[in-house]
Amino acid sequence: MSYQVILPAAGQGKRMGAGINKLFLELNNMPVLIHTLLVFDEDKDCDGMILAVNPEEQDQIKSLLDQYKINKQVIFAQGGAERQQSVYNGLKAVTNSGLVLVHDAARPFITKEMIKMLTEAAERDGAAIVAVPVKDTVKKVAGDHVVETIERSSLWAVQTPQAFRVSVLLEAHKKAEMEGFLGTDDASLVERIPHPVAVVPGDYNNIKLTTQEDLVFAEAILKTRTKLIEAKGTDSS
Ligand SMILES: Nc1ccn([C@@H]2O[C@H](COP(=O)(O)OP(=O)(O)OP(=O)(O)O)[C@@H](O)[C@H]2O)c(=O)n1
Numbered sequence: 001m002s003y004q005v006i007l008p009a010a011g012q013g014k015r016m017g018a019g020i021n022k023l024f025l026e027l028n029n030m031p032v033l034i035h036t037l038l039v040f041d042e043d044k045d046c047d048g049m050i051l052a053v054n055p056e057e058q059d060q061i062k063s064l065l066d067q068y069k070i071n072k073q074v075i076f077a078q079g080g081a082e083r084q085q086s087v088y089n090g091l092k093a094v095t096n097s098g099l100v101l102v103h104d105a106a107r108p109f110i111t112k113e114m115i116k117m118l119t120e121a122a123e124r125d126g127a128a129i130v131a132v133p134v135k136d137t138v139k140k141v142a143g144d145h146v147v148e149t150i151e152r153s154s155l156w157a158v159q160t161p162q163a164f165r166v167s168v169l170l171e172a173h174k175k176a177e178m179e180g181f182l183g184t185d186d187a188s189l190v191e192r193i194p195h196p197v198a199v200v201p202g203d204y205n206n207i208k209l210t211t212q213e214d215l216v217f218a219e220a221i222l223k224t225r226t227k228l229i230e231a232k233g234t235d236s237s
Pocket residue numbers: 007008009010011012013014015016022023052079080081082083084086087104105106107208209210
């Protein structure tokens with residue numbers, strides 16, 4: 001099913017500590033932002049992208065879109081002080097009435113297969129997210145002592161993209177704004193409507209570039225993918 005995608009891209013990258021918006025950092029000689037946009041640019045179901053940006057970075061981003069020949073329509077929205085506000089500003093620029101995806105511009109390893117599974121679930125249920133089961137033992141800590149160990153079997157680490165019927169996400173953001181609720185993802189706003197949210201399997205490689213060590217993982221993921229593509233190319237069977 002076709003969709004528009006909102007990409008919050010207006011962060012500061014404070015935890016990355018690179019002194020610039022981390023989306024301009026390069027992986028394999030190409031900015032992180034372009035790695036992410038290319039996946040949507042090449043997805044036939046994507047009707048267009050809405051980029052929430054820092055106004056002072058908009059011209060630099062426009063030049064990158066030209067340089068890397070991004071073909072699909074890109075609409076710019078103004079970034080907000082928090083990610084949630086950036087998404088809400090993007091949502092106000094949506095022109096479709098069907099499905100909208102929200103995807104962190106800082107997650108460059110999303111795949112078309114994952115998007116497909118997600119949009120099918122969102123079409124069916126109105127809201128869907130990708131997530132992976134938590135692998136670590138998780139404990140609640142107060143100060144420097146353990147309060148309790150949380151039962152792990154029902155814990156999932158949530159990623160983006162997240163997909164919603166446009167009307168559902170609009171209702172969720174309006175309610176959150178009215179009630180002063182700030183969540184760390186969009187599904188948490190939808191849960192508060194309340195509205196059910198389906199979960200589809202994500203990928204442990206779908207990392208968000210947050211801190212310096214993530215760049216090392218990112219280079220390794222890229223290398224592995226390149227090797228896999230090369231191996232497929234030389235496979236004569
Ligand atoms: N006010 C904000 C904050 C974040 N984002 C975007 O939301 C995504 C996830 O945010 P995060 O990883 O927290 O990015 P930063 O805010 O850049 O990082 P930090 O919190 O370390 O400053 C990123 O694509 C980021 O550009 C945004 O559009 N507007």
